Amino acid sequence: MSDSTQTAPGHPAVQMTRGLTLLFAFCCGAIVANIYYAQPIIDLIAPSLGISSHSASLIVSLTQIGYALGLLFLVPLADLVENRILLLGSTALATLSLVAAGLTEHPGSFLLVSLLIGFSSVSVQILIPLAANLAPEATRGRVVGSIMGGLLLGILLARPLSSVVADHLGWRSVFIGAAGLMLAIIAVIAMTIPRRQPSHSASYGQLLASLAQLVAGQPVLRQRAFYQALMFAAFSLFWSAVPLELSRHYGLSQSQIAVFALVGAIGAVAAPIAGRLADAGFTRRASLLAMILAPLSFCTWLLPSAWGVVTLALTGVLLDFAVQMNMVLGQRAIYALDAASRGRLNALYMTSIFIGGAVGSALASALYEHGGWPWVACAGSLLPVVALARFVASPQK
Template identity: 75%
Template structure:
């Protein structure tokens, strides 16, 4: 089943715009994480309730992935993205202004929920891209997404240090308003031909999950990888501050160095387009399982070794994500938004688990515990990949 959309050349400028929008939108989920210790006392939140700011934002994102993103297969995509982005503007502006702690928590949930417009944008790009270059296009756009994840925390810290925590949300609201204008004026429209009721659309998610083994496999691999990614980037600021004496500004610079790995996405797309998905997946899963090991050497135990781990890990996570998306989007063009919803929900569940256990592991076992868990998770994905590959060869 095909989809009707306004014919449009996916120019390099439009791909760059898609990438910027993805990064700016997904960053909304992460702005609050490094500044909750500034937000909580100002609003009168206890330390226990302060953690709900991050949790509710992530819960909101998960709800949006499940209940909102599948609508990309049913409703006109541009209008859906604009409506969702406008909700993000209102939620972020409200977070910058409110004084009541309970209302701020509700707005945190809405910030996460409204940030899923990024997951409507990516399948739209896949629809617009020619088959021969789809992996390259998706890879380029995913670079923007990962950069948004990596840069959101240091940007929030720097803005809050100079202008206060409310300025972080005010700036984010301004960026989202600009994105609304860009979406309205530059993004092609696309009206899906899929016809179903909303309950039937949601019910089809389970059917797709059951019917598509490739979706289940790629979602599991990337969930393990993203859990490792979140584990590292949650724990490494603690390690740098406590054992290496880095300031918040220096930790922000460290995150910028780690973001170099995000540049791998276009490479991953080209590999997928050329038919090298299996070999590339094997390589990055194995490399991810080994990238924590520099910390075992006297040289690698320092800041440089941690930076090497961060760059390699970001590279592997980004490559594997794009390879997975390329494979998943090829399953059924008419179901891309729903397939993407399932794929990304699995990934962010993995990320939430990685973030949740990072502090606990670090407090009880130090960096050694992070190293063990960070090696085990991609190792588990590697074993699953080898098993699935062996099964596929037996059936061939």
């Protein structure tokens, strides 16, 4: 099937060079970091705004719910509206939302702004299908994997960065600094990201209505979304609960938690590896490996207590590697379904993932408060086991 990409009048066709791939990766990492800055510092934000400890993880959950809403209602416009205009508008909204988060004093206002931060940060999911459209079929998995590597580094580095900044300058400085970075990203997008005018002629309402048709007609999309939603729920559960365990059980400061979070960044190497495996035709075997590794990673809490923080670090590295690998494999599979619908396919795939992430984050505080780390580890193991069982029973990718 032919690609829907059209360059704007007067503009030559653009190819995904290595330099442009790196630029896309940087922009994706910087933008997606917005939805993770709050995760390791909710113990600082919540008491400052009068939010109870049991409800603190709502800050993270609402950001992820906002992201899911943006994926469902904003990202489909990538199949209709000129992509660079859409990117600039959503990034400008992210900038304003981050400034508001850094200035608000009211808990309800902060939770609403958290929702908006998530909603406006979905521009990364416009950049990734744009790259897939520009890349040749033979290297599409490699290009998407490289960009996902940048995105995942943004996810993983956001936590240590926010911990260090909050520890030395206060938690509000995290959001103000992020707003400044978004202004720089707006300039980069305006000057370097190529224009793309989709050839789709449907209205916005018809595009939204077509989402249900895509879900009904694409079993690979349904299955991949289900697998990754459960995997990402485990991922969000771990990274929302582990700062509580590190500060309360091990007495680590925010700066020390930041060092711990850096360990998780090792898992980002899975993205380009997964892209190459998918291009080589090893999608199913690599997916099986990822879905076995994820539940096993939580079993490290059964190791001798003398290992201490090392067991948590090992869980973080293995879990991140498994989740990132499975995410890229899923994206490569759904991008092969229909070139003209990549924006919407990606929106549906990522919406389900972040709904799973929101559930995992929402469970984190309650599980930890009632049963400590063993409850978190048991729930974290169970989620990917369900995905694994469904995967083994399915003949699809």
